[in-house]
Amino acid sequence: MDRKMANRKLIRLSQLKSKLATENLEEIDWVTFGVIVKKVTPQSANNGRTFSIWRLNDLRDLNECVSLFLFGEVHKQHWKTDQGTV
Secondary structure, three states, rough: OOHOOOOOOOOOOHHHHHHHHOOOHHHHEOOOOOOOOOOOEEOOOOOOOOOEEEEEOOOOOOOOOOOEEOHHHHHHHHOOOOOOOO
């Protein structure tokens, strides 16, 4: 993990909103981790394609969640991922 994180900045999901407001994250090599705390049943978009929505949290502040929308190949490969997975 140390090798993978070398020269990268860890930003907790619960800090993401404030970091987006104060830092230009496009210029930083950063990483975050999250736990799937809720999954919405896959839905169909207006174009007929199916997508998933996950609610992610870092378990530090349960009131701060990030919604992740999965489309296309990402949806196809990961829609069965279990709630509670990191």
